[in-house]
Amino acid sequence: MMTSENSWIVAWSNALGFPEGLPQWLYAVGALISVFVFVVVPSGGLMSYLERKLAADLQARVGPNRTGPAGLLQPIADLFKLLQKESRVDWSWKENLWLSVHTMALYSTLAVLPLGSMAVLVNTEMSVFLPFWSALVLALGTMLLGLSQNSVPGWFGGIRVAAQTLAGSFPALISLLCTGVRSGSFRWSALAESQGFSPWEWTVFANPFQMVAFSVFVMSGLVLLAIPPLDGGLSMSDIHGGVSSHLYGRRLSLFQFGRFYGFFFWSVITVVLFLGAWDLPAQVTVSLKAGGANQVLALLELIWLLLKTFGLMLLIVWVAKVNSRSRVDQITDFTWKVLSPFSLFALVGASLWAGWRAI
Amino acid sequence: MNLTQPESLKTDLTTWIIGPYHGSLPAPMRLSLSLDGEMISDCHVETGFLHRGLEKSCELHSWKAAVAYSDHLDPECAIFGELVLCLAVEQLSELEVPERAQSIRVILSELARISGHLSFMVRMAKAVGSETIIHYLLRDRERILDLFELLTGARFSLNFLRFGGVSADVTDGFIERVLEVCELIRIRMKEYNDLFTFNFGFLKRTAQVVPISKRLVLASGMTGPNARASGIELDVRKKFPYSGYSKLDFSVPVGRGDSGILGDVHDRFLIRLREITESMEILKQLLDVVPSGEYLNRKFKRDFVVPAGEAYARVESSRGLLGCHVVSDGGPTPSRVQFRTPTVANLMAIPQVVRGIRIEDLPVVLASLDLGIAEADR
Numbered sequence: 001m002m003t004s005e006n007s008w009i010v011a012w013s014n015a016l017g018f019p020e021g022l023p024q025w026l027y028a029v030g031a032l033i034s035v036f037v038f039v040v041v042p043s044g045g046l047m048s049y050l051e052r053k054l055a056a057d058l059q060a061r062v063g064p065n066r067t068g069p070a071g072l073l074q075p076i077a078d079l080f081k082l083l084q085k086e087s088r089v090d091w092s093w094k095e096n097l098w099l100s101v102h103t104m105a106l107y108s109t110l111a112v113l114p115l116g117s118m119a120v121l122v123n124t125e126m127s128v129f130l131p132f133w134s135a136l137v138l139a140l141g142t143m144l145l146g147l148s149q150n151s152v153p154g155w156f157g158g159i160r161v162a163a164q165t166l167a168g169s170f171p172a173l174i175s176l177l178c179t180g181v182r183s184g185s186f187r188w189s190a191l192a193e194s195q196g197f198s199p200w201e202w203t204v205f206a207n208p209f210q211m212v213a214f215s216v217f218v219m220s221g222l223v224l225l226a227i228p229p230l231d232g233g234l235s236m237s238d239i240h241g242g243v244s245s246h247l248y249g250r251r252l253s254l255f256q257f258g259r260f261y262g263f264f265f266w267s268v269i270t271v272v273l274f275l276g277a278w279d280l281p282a283q284v285t286v287s288l289k290a291g292g293a294n295q296v297l298a299l300l301e302l303i304w305l306l307l308k309t310f311g312l313m314l315l316i317v318w319v320a321k322v323n324s325r326s327r328v329d330q331i332t333d334f335t336w337k338v339l340s341p342f343s344l345f346a347l348v349g350a351s352l353w354a355g356w357r358a359i
Numbered sequence: 360m361n362l363t364q365p366e367s368l369k370t371d372l373t374t375w376i377i378g379p380y381h382g383s384l385p386a387p388m389r390l391s392l393s394l395d396g397e398m399i400s401d402c403h404v405e406t407g408f409l410h411r412g413l414e415k416s417c418e419l420h421s422w423k424a425a426v427a428y429s430d431h432l433d434p435e436c437a438i439f440g441e442l443v444l445c446l447a448v449e450q451l452s453e454l455e456v457p458e459r460a461q462s463i464r465v466i467l468s469e470l471a472r473i474s475g476h477l478s479f480m481v482r483m484a485k486a487v488g489s490e491t492i493i494h495y496l497l498r499d500r501e502r503i504l505d506l507f508e509l510l511t512g513a514r515f516s517l518n519f520l521r522f523g524g525v526s527a528d529v530t531d532g533f534i535e536r537v538l539e540v541c542e543l544i545r546i547r548m549k550e551y552n553d554l555f556t557f558n559f560g561f562l563k564r565t566a567q568v569v570p571i572s573k574r575l576v577l578a579s580g581m582t583g584p585n586a587r588a589s590g591i592e593l594d595v596r597k598k599f600p601y602s603g604y605s606k607l608d609f610s611v612p613v614g615r616g617d618s619g620i621l622g623d624v625h626d627r628f629l630i631r632l633r634e635i636t637e638s639m640e641i642l643k644q645l646l647d648v649v650p651s652g653e654y655l656n657r658k659f660k661r662d663f664v665v666p667a668g669e670a671y672a673r674v675e676s677s678r679g680l681l682g683c684h685v686v687s688d689g690g691p692t693p694s695r696v697q698f699r700t701p702t703v704a705n706l707m708a709i710p711q712v713v714r715g716i717r718i719e720d721l722p723v724v725l726a727s728l729d730l731g732i733a734e735a736d737r
Contacts, residue, residue, distance in 0.1 A: 059494035152375040156397070156718070229560070235488070238718050240382035324560035325488030327719045329397075 031121055032110050039115060044260045045075035051317050058321055085249030094148035099251060102141030106258045109134045109265050114188040116278045116301035118294060128176060128186040131269060132169060135224050139165035146243040157242020160233035160328045161226055167335035168223030171216050174343035178213035178350040179203055179273045192277035202276040209349030214274040216343045223335050225262040228320035232328040267309045278305040372400060379408045383722040385482050386732030397717050402710045409736040417696035422665055425693055427518045432698060433734040434515055435478050436471040439676035441520040443683040446601055446672035448522050451687060452665050454658060458650040460524035461603045466645055469638040474503040475677030476631040479729045483628055486726035487564045492554040499547055502540045509533055522663060523656030534646050541639045565625040566618035569716050569724045579708035583679020583701050585728060588614035588630040589622035595675035609641050624727040678702055678729050700734040
């Protein structure tokens with residue numbers, strides 16, 4: 001796993017004062033933990049704050065404004081509140097098991113989360129497809145978590161999540177192929193190199209078919225991971241929470257943060273595939289590299305990537321807050337009958353386009 | 360029956376008992392569902408969780424106190440309970456109501472109707488999972504509650520009507536404020552239409568979903584907006600005018616099947632939206648010419664006694680026909696006070712309405728029936 005591309009981990013750990021020559025697995029674990037602690041968790045806090053403030057603005061409310069300046073510490077307060085709740089006694093081992101599977105499946109994607117040209121841990125031809133494996137295991141974990149709850153909301157929630165995930169994975173996978181057709185590779189680095197800083201160099205604007213693929217990819221991702229507004233599987237009003245209706249306290253915070261993380265990693269992937277990845281203006285990259293300021297470059301890339309990610313996420317949140325929630329059968333209908341044909345259309349079109357350009 | 364879905368998934372039946380307290384229920388009630396896959400094959404409704412013995416309480420206290428009890432009939436639109444009781448008692452004791460008092464009563468009724476319909480839309484929005492409009496609607500309903508507070512001092516339990524009139528004259532600036540609120544809601548109608556009526560997601564959840572046939576409406580005795588949505592033109596304000604409604608020029612919206620099928624959830628929603636417009640029309644006409652004079656019949660005194668006999672009055676509440684039957688033996692307390700509330704008929708219809716629908720539609724259907732469980736359980 002440790003290739004020359006991963007020297008960034010060593011460089012960072014040396015810069016932070018860790019001794020050189022540590023075993024490779026230690027570097028990998030350290031990298032995963034730091035990505036989680038320094039990127040994912042703060043993003044979760046920030047996004048939950050931004051989401052609540054945006055929703056409050058849209059809904060003619062004030063939103064959080066008591067905890068810290070302008071309510072900035074609200075996510076932390078919420079986390080501590082959930083953590084100090086006592087847990088239920090009659091919690092079954094099955095529920096524990098499936099919540100663990102659910103959580104592990106989610107965070108296994110940390111290894112493939114692309115966060116910058118110098119922050120890609122697993123950069124193989126298969127990297128792009130690994131999140132799909134996780135999403136399917138995630139759906140399995142969520143489904144069984146629901147089924148093990150011994151209540152009707154749990155059963156229905158579990159089955160609906162499974163139906164949604166199965167429906168969503170097909171168009172998502174097909175539209176993903178479109179990007180590979182353009183870049184010629186499924187390595188994160190190759191996908192990023194095929195794009196640029198200016199929006200006109202982004203894959204999404206490369207040709208009309210990529211535009212279609214982008215739309216399909218975003219929507220099918222919402223279906224696949226049951227993210228609002230297409231979250232019928234998890235939170236229809238009749239089952240009132242569904243899978244998570246029995247969870248509270250620490251387990252609820254674990255589950256909800258997992259849901260945020262699913263949304264986050266899907267948005268990161270979308271940005272990397274379609275919206276210009278972490279690409280900064282070429283002269284900035286060159287001059288920073290020439291100056292040896294690799295850490296600065298990595299940080300700038302990360303910030304630029306996260307800015308675009310948050311923008312995309314807030315856009316989706318906006319749509320979700322304003323619109324009604326669709327029924328699960330409508331979601332799966334839409335996914336199979338509309339998104340899937342469009343994804344195939346986009347793939348054929350993008351292939352022809354690439355072939356025509358090659359000639 | 361849901362026309363977009365197959366009728367049966369051919370699986371074994373599951374039993375699911377929802378309630379009495381559950382997020383998908385608009386009010387405390389217990390539904391025992393038999394589920395065939397995700398389709399509801401049978402439903403049994405159990406109510407009575409909000410029983411407070413209102414009718415009995417009326418018998419135990421003075422006639423005047425009965426007004427205060429009757430406005431707990433439906434906490435959301437308190438004025439209708441008071442009004443129907445007052446009308447019945449006035450009929451029995453042949454008490455004239457001054458014109459000014461009648462106008463004030465109608466102003467309050469129509470404001471309550473708008474506020475009740477806004478609450479209905481909030482429940483619809485919750486059922487379809489549309490978050491933003493809930494806050495818009497509640498913001499506008501607050502303005503109406505402010506008006507109630509300005510006039511009566513209370514926002515919900517008004518306790519404002521008296522036999523033979525109302526308890527106080529309109530305060531300064533009240534009429535201007537009502538006009539302001541009407542204008543505000545007229546402007547906000549565009550928002551409601553954008554976020555609801557013409558919204559693709561909302562149409563997906565409501566259009567052609569669970570229509571109620573005219574036959575079922577007649578069989579179950581449903582009245583009010585639910586009946587009118589199914590094409591039955593029944594409005595107490597037109598058919599048995601009271602409090603001077605006969606002098607007002609307004610039309611009664613009837614379901615048109617705008618989304619394809621008459622009497623579906625979308626029709627039931629739309630009829631309320633159109634009724635809000637009509638109510639504002641009524642308010643504008645009334646406010647132009649509020650007659651001067653007394654606001655209370657001076658024959659109504661502290662030692663007011665209702666002569667022996669019985670009387671029945673009905674009003675059009677925001678949910679339908681609200682009737683009140685009073686019996687007096689000439690004593691200081693009512694001998695019997697009985698209400699006919701529209702929600703009871705809606706509850707009776709639920710088992711037939713929900714048979715064959717998907718359980719995901721259940722909250723939407725329940726919200727669209729506008730169940731005021733407080734007035735059904737009373």
